[in-house]
Amino acid sequence: MKRSVVVTGSTSGIGLGIATAFAEAGDNIVINGFGEASAIEAAVKGLEAKGVQVLYHKADMTKPQDIADLIATAVKTFGGVDVLVNNAGVQHVAPVEEFPIEKWDQIIAINLSSAFHTMRAAIPAMKEKKAGRIINIASAHGLVASPFKSAYVAAKHGILGLTKSAALELAEFGVTVNAICPGYVLTPLVEKQIPDTAKARGISEEQVKTDVMLRLQATKEFVSIEDVAATALYLASDAAKQITGTSISIDGGWTAQ
Numbered sequence: 285m286k287r288s289v290v291v292t293g294s295t296s297g298i299g300l301g302i303a304t305a306f307a308e309a310g311d312n313i314v315i316n317g318f319g320e321a322s323a324i325e326a327a328v329k330g331l332e333a334k335g336v337q338v339l340y341h342k343a344d345m346t347k348p349q350d351i352a353d354l355i356a357t358a359v360k361t362f363g364g365v366d367v368l369v370n371n372a373g374v375q376h377v378a379p380v381e382e383f384p385i386e387k388w389d390q391i392i393a394i395n396l397s398s399a400f401h402t403m404r405a406a407i408p409a410m411k412e413k414k415a416g417r418i419i420n421i422a423s424a425h426g427l428v429a430s431p432f433k434s435a436y437v438a439a440k441h442g443i444l445g446l447t448k449s450a451a452l453e454l455a456e457f458g459v460t461v462n463a464i465c466p467g468y469v470l471t472p473l474v475e476k477q478i479p480d481t482a483k484a485r486g487i488s489e490e491q492v493k494t495d496v497m498l499r500l501q502a503t504k505e506f507v508s509i510e511d512v513a514a515t516a517l518y519l520a521s522d523a524a525k526q527i528t529g530t531s532i533s534i535d536g537g538w539t540a541q
């Protein structure tokens with residue numbers, strides 16, 4: 285049976301990769317995120333080409349009302365939310381004392397609070413069905429820190445706490461809640477922070493890749509979008525039904541150190 289899968293922030297990068305993997309598995313998909321109308325249309329068409337139904341919802345993850353509408357629309361269109369993937373995320377790189385207040389608020393809203401709002405809206409129907417999977421895309425930065433990323437690191441550590449708490453609440457309702465902690469994946473989010481990191485550390489952009497991003501990634505390789513998507517599919521599978529309240533690192537050995 286086709287599942288109903290909602291992926292926040294899925295017009296690009298990891299989110300689009302996860303949406304693609306679930307569409308390839310035959311599930312109906314709700315995608316969300318910003319971007320050029322033509323690019324979003326192309327993403328929807330690409331997913332529909334896998335033979336599934338696809339809905340785009342433009343909810344802004346800083347707006348609780350939009351988020352409630354996203355979940356309500358998914359329930360109305362596809363009869364529920366079987367898999368919720370909280371993926372939307374942004375980054376800003378600056379020292380704490382220079383960190384713009386509005387950037388702090390935006391990162392906490394998108395990278396942490398939006399997952400609370402989607403879960404708050406989706407959980408009642410999951411509990412009623414006694415089934416559901418919630419997958420939060422955290423980061424290696426949910427487990428360890430790097431300098432100049434205070435808001436991101438705080439939000440990602442927070443999402444691991446939210447994951448554990450919700451997992452305990454939902455454990456007897458057939459709903460699992462887990463997080464994925466990827467290391468560096470070359471997506472627009474990462475590409476955009478290379479110039480700022482170079483500036484903050486006074487090094488070249490190439491050195492940011494080799495000396496900062498891949499320094500602790502023991503494999504010396506970036507993680508691929510497909511690696512992350514495959515783990516999301518696994519966490520949504522029946523084989524993962526006893527996995528809850530935990531996180532899976534896909535970081536090339538970064539956090540083993």
Ligand code: NAD
Pocket residue numbers: 292293294295296297298299316317318319343344345346371372373374394395421422423424465466467468469470471472473474
């Ligand atoms: P990306 O920039 O390619 O994609 C981010 C997505 O979020 C886009 O679809 C964008 O439109 C959407 N988005 C941004 N602000 C939004 C808002 N206010 N409302 C709705 N959607 C919004 O980034 P990515 O690298 O694919 O990141 C996806 C997730 O993976 C993020 O949570 C990020 O923290 C996490 N992550 C990324 C990496 C990495 O190295 N790329 C590593 C670990 C974790």
